[in-house]
Amino acid sequence: xxxxxxxxxxxxxxxxxxxxxxxxxxxxxxxxxxxxxxxxxxxxxxxxxxxxxxxxxxxxxxxxxxxxxxxxxxxxxxxxxxxxxxxxxxxxxxxxxxxxxxxxxxxxxxxxxxxxxxxxxxxxxxxxxxxxxxxxxxxxxxxxxxxxxxxxxxxxxxxxxxxxxxxxxxxxxxxxxxxxxxxxxxxxxxxxxxxxxxxxxxxxxxxxxxxxxxxxxxxxxxxxxxxxxxxxxxxxxxxxxxxxxxxxxxxxxxxxxxxxxxxxxxxxxxxxxxxxxxxxxxxxxxxxxxxxxxxxxxxxxxxxxxxxxxxxxxxxxxxxxxxxxxxxxxxxxxxxxxxxxxxxxxxxxxxxxxxxxxxxxxxxxxxxxxxxxxxxxxxxxxxxxxxxxxxxxxxxxxxxxxxxxxxxxxxxxxxxxxxxxxxxxxxxxxxxxxxx
Amino acid sequence: xxxxxxxxxxxxxxxxxxxxxxxxxxxxxxxxxxxxxxxxxxxxxxxxxxxxxxxxxxxxxxxxxxxxxxxxxxxxxxxxxxxxxxxxxxxxxxxxxxxxxxxxxxxxxxxxxxxxxxxxxxxxxxxxxxxxxxxxxxxxxxxxxxxxxxxxxxxxxxxxxxxxxxxxxxxxxxxxxxxxxxxxxxxxxxxxxxxxxxxxxxxxxxxxxxxxxxxxxxxxxxxxxxxxxxxxxxxxxxxxxxxxxxxxxxxxxxxxxxxxxxxxxxxxxxxxxxxxxxxxxxxxxxxxxxxxxxxxxxxxxxxxxxxxxxxxxxxxxxxxxxxxxxxxxxxxxxxxxxxxxxxxxxxxxxxxxxxxxxxxxxxxxxxxxxxxxxxxxxxxxxxxxxxxxxxxxxxxxxxxxxxxxxxxxxxxxxxxxxxxxxxxxxxxx
Numbered sequence: 001x002x003x004x005x006x007x008x009x010x011x012x013x014x015x016x017x018x019x020x021x022x023x024x025x026x027x028x029x030x031x032x033x034x035x036x037x038x039x040x041x042x043x044x045x046x047x048x049x050x051x052x053x054x055x056x057x058x059x060x061x062x063x064x065x066x067x068x069x070x071x072x073x074x075x076x077x078x079x080x081x082x083x084x085x086x087x088x089x090x091x092x093x094x095x096x097x098x099x100x101x102x103x104x105x106x107x108x109x110x111x112x113x114x115x116x117x118x119x120x121x122x123x124x125x126x127x128x129x130x131x132x133x134x135x136x137x138x139x140x141x142x143x144x145x146x147x148x149x150x151x152x153x154x155x156x157x158x159x160x161x162x163x164x165x166x167x168x169x170x171x172x173x174x175x176x177x178x179x180x181x182x183x184x185x186x187x188x189x190x191x192x193x194x195x196x197x198x199x200x201x202x203x204x205x206x207x208x209x210x211x212x213x214x215x216x217x218x219x220x221x222x223x224x225x226x227x228x229x230x231x232x233x234x235x236x237x238x239x240x241x242x243x244x245x246x247x248x249x250x251x252x253x254x255x256x257x258x259x260x261x262x263x264x265x266x267x268x269x270x271x272x273x274x275x276x277x278x279x280x281x282x283x284x285x286x287x288x289x290x291x292x293x294x295x296x297x298x299x300x301x302x303x304x305x306x307x308x309x310x311x312x313x314x315x316x317x318x319x320x321x322x323x324x325x326x327x328x329x330x331x332x333x334x335x336x337x338x339x340x341x342x343x344x345x346x347x348x349x350x351x352x353x354x355x356x357x358x359x360x361x362x363x364x365x366x367x368x369x370x371x372x373x374x375x376x377x378x379x380x381x382x383x384x385x386x387x388x389x390x391x392x393x394x395x396x397x398x399x400x401x402x403x404x405x406x407x408x409x410x411x412x413x414x415x416x417x418x419x420x421x422x423x424x425x426x427x428x429x430x431x432x433x434x435x436x
Numbered sequence: 437x438x439x440x441x442x443x444x445x446x447x448x449x450x451x452x453x454x455x456x457x458x459x460x461x462x463x464x465x466x467x468x469x470x471x472x473x474x475x476x477x478x479x480x481x482x483x484x485x486x487x488x489x490x491x492x493x494x495x496x497x498x499x500x501x502x503x504x505x506x507x508x509x510x511x512x513x514x515x516x517x518x519x520x521x522x523x524x525x526x527x528x529x530x531x532x533x534x535x536x537x538x539x540x541x542x543x544x545x546x547x548x549x550x551x552x553x554x555x556x557x558x559x560x561x562x563x564x565x566x567x568x569x570x571x572x573x574x575x576x577x578x579x580x581x582x583x584x585x586x587x588x589x590x591x592x593x594x595x596x597x598x599x600x601x602x603x604x605x606x607x608x609x610x611x612x613x614x615x616x617x618x619x620x621x622x623x624x625x626x627x628x629x630x631x632x633x634x635x636x637x638x639x640x641x642x643x644x645x646x647x648x649x650x651x652x653x654x655x656x657x658x659x660x661x662x663x664x665x666x667x668x669x670x671x672x673x674x675x676x677x678x679x680x681x682x683x684x685x686x687x688x689x690x691x692x693x694x695x696x697x698x699x700x701x702x703x704x705x706x707x708x709x710x711x712x713x714x715x716x717x718x719x720x721x722x723x724x725x726x727x728x729x730x731x732x733x734x735x736x737x738x739x740x741x742x743x744x745x746x747x748x749x750x751x752x753x754x755x756x757x758x759x760x761x762x763x764x765x766x767x768x769x770x771x772x773x774x775x776x777x778x779x780x781x782x783x784x785x786x787x788x789x790x791x792x793x794x795x796x797x798x799x800x801x802x803x804x805x806x807x808x809x810x811x812x813x814x815x816x817x818x819x820x821x822x823x824x825x826x827x828x829x830x831x832x833x834x835x836x837x838x839x840x841x842x843x844x845x846x847x848x849x850x851x852x853x854x855x856x857x858x859x860x861x862x863x864x865x
Contacts, residue, residue: 339579388526392631
């Protein structure tokens with residue numbers, strides 16, 4: 001005879017088999033994602049179905065057993081065209097894989113998409129924007145209202161809310177921290193985030209939110225060092241035992257400055273490198289450099305916005321996934337998964353995609369599992385995503401053979417992030433001040 | 437080192453998440469040191485009436501007459517399987533350990549010098565392990581451990597003295613020879629596919645370390661039918677020097693192979709590591725009634741000494757690793773019963789419970805540790821000066837789950853069992 005405890009357990013298991021993702025408070029029957037590129041599954045500078053199908057919300061929906069989770073799928077090579085690693089020798093070159101773009105495949109859906117996240121959307125966009133003159137907003141929102149309006153219209157039972165990244169990211173991408181232009185004023189963010197939460201909360205849905213990572217710790221700004229490196233070995237070039245700073249807009253870069261991947265083609269031309277070391281002796285432009293003041297301004301915005309998310313969600317009893325802490329972990333200790341160390345390193349860290357900003361399939365799967373952990377902590381019962389398959393560790397031997405087709409190793413010091421790659425990235429992620 | 441290499445460097449640094457992995461024991465202790473003791477399921481501290489007392493209770497040899505030789509070995513056939521859990525390595529994963537037969541030998545000699553004073557010397561294997569996983573090219577834990585071997589033996593000169601007709605004390609010097617070897621794969625993220633691939637195999641082999649400890653015991657024959665014994669074997673610190681070699685795995689691509697070869701440390705890299713073998717304290721009571729003997733023992737292992745495992749690369753400190761193990765002290769409970777059948781024969785059987793010292797966080801392909809239930813059967817055949825003991829152990833471990841908390845997020849359930857067969861020959865003259 002089963003003891004009562006086990007009867008209860010068996011009943012729970014039986015229930016969860018009947019109702020997708022059923023838990024004490026969580027019900028994913030109608031699941032909606034509100035957010036930006038990170039929730040859209042934007043990867044390697046592109047929105048494309050290959051990766052949309054592995055987006056965080058798509059993975060959560062799959063693990064919850066949700067039927068009919070609809071996304072604004074875009075055919076190969078994506079919009080904009082997906083970036084690819086063209087070569088690693090003599091230096092890694094990242095460029096769009098095609099001059100053409102893909103096309104929307106799911107425009108005929110008569111109701112709003114379940115994954116409403118729009119690459120480039122700020123908090124203000126999520127609340128107020130309905131169009132962007134033929135951009136990704138139009139492809140995803142289709143004149144049916146704002147992200148938040150459409151989310152509410154779906155009468156969701158569960159919502160994931162991961163918005164705010166573009167309220168701070170533009171400053172890192174453009175090397176300029178200007179409140180109102182590349183940064184959303186923090187007071188504005190707090191007010192708008194509160195309104196988004198109120199609107200979603202009114203639906204009665206189970207909501208999980210995520211906070212913002214420190215955008216000054218992503219590979220786009222941490223890969224290239226502020227000093228001259230030996231292109232062959234990556235070691236700092238030493239003169240008199242000291243590193244030689246790159247030349248920034250106001251002289252030699254301090255050791256705490258950050259240089260963006262967009263500087264790579266300039267460095268390859270000798271710009272920013274002292275003439276004594278064979279460079280042109282000219283300065284890197286401001287838009288590829290973050291000086292310590294700019295870094296502090298961006299980090300302060302991230303911290304204040306995260307405090308707003310924390311306060312507002314606490315008041316609304318919404319659990320918050322600490323993405324900020326996750327990225328810090330990846331950037332410091334890394335995370336070992338079965339002996340495979342995942343870090344925030346470009347190309348070899350295993351988590352970031354070729355644009356240095358967005359995650360790759362592995363990174364999104366790790367984040368999906370973090371969401372699932374938070375959901376389960378709030379009474380959910382979702383199984384985690386199988387990372388063995390995503391990492392390729394438990395793939396078939398044929399997949400292993402393909403995975404071994406590494407044409408050269410990581411470890412080269414210089415990168416070429418082509419101007420086309422940078423232009424695509426900026427096009428998909430406009431500044432915060434654009435007008436409808 | 438450029439930022440882009442840090443992942444590899446860090447991955448290389450975690451190469452030596454290593455440690456002795458028990459194929460058959462909770463912790464990496466071995467208790468199969470004599471077939472007569474094995475027949476009692478290891479409950480032998482209060483009897484210690486053959487030369488294997490050098491392992492079980494040094495005081496016991498004080499009661500051994502003349503000269504005695506006792507030698508033999510144990511065949512151990514362990515078997516382990518692993519079933520994965522999501523998220524890693526995934527619920528569809530099953531793995532199998534592939535260890536084969538292990539054969540720790542033992543040999544003992546005792547010689548009575550006076551009525552009260554007896555010397556002895558023994559060679560036994562108080563600790564050791566081999567863990568090797570099948571299908572190394574696809575084993576999902578290959579980046580943690582493919583193979584771990586801890587080899588060694590103790591040379592244990594012993595002296596015991598009868599303070600009274602029924603009470604003896606004894607002690608020995610425990611000269612412990614040991615070496616470790618470890619093998620695993622080094623992962624890298626293939627930047628083109630963004631999937632994991634095997635960059636290299638790394639093997640670490642240490643030199644044989646010689647470390648010295650001691651053991652002391654007492655045995656009281658309280659009455660003709662009741663005896664009690666206690667024994668303590670001190671912890672021993674082994675410090676190893678050795679080398680680690682990285683062998684790039686051919687990827688089928690010359691550029692990649694060249695790049696990896698440039699990134700991986702070349703040649704044999706000097707490394708140092710250390711293992712502190714825990715102290716062991718045993719106490720038991722034996723009761724003799726006619727043709728029957730019963731003994732019950734309690735053993736305590738000071739596994740809390742195994743807190744972390746540090747691997748230091750002399751020339752590449754950035755590759756050095758400090759692995760937290762956080763083992764706990766453990767208890768074992770043993771009992772055995774013997775029935776003598778005339779002068780020539782005896783049969784015995786017993787049971788023991790052996791507690792795992794490993795917290796769920798530390799249970800890994802390297803150290804797939806679990807509690808053990810041991811069932812013992814044994815017998816003796818005697819002919820004049822000569823006798824032979826045989827014993828078999830059937831070791832069953834309850835399924836050991838990592839409870840989702842394993843330090844390297846390698847989660848799942850280990851199941852293991854083992855069969856051991858000990859055969860020892862004794863001669864007294």
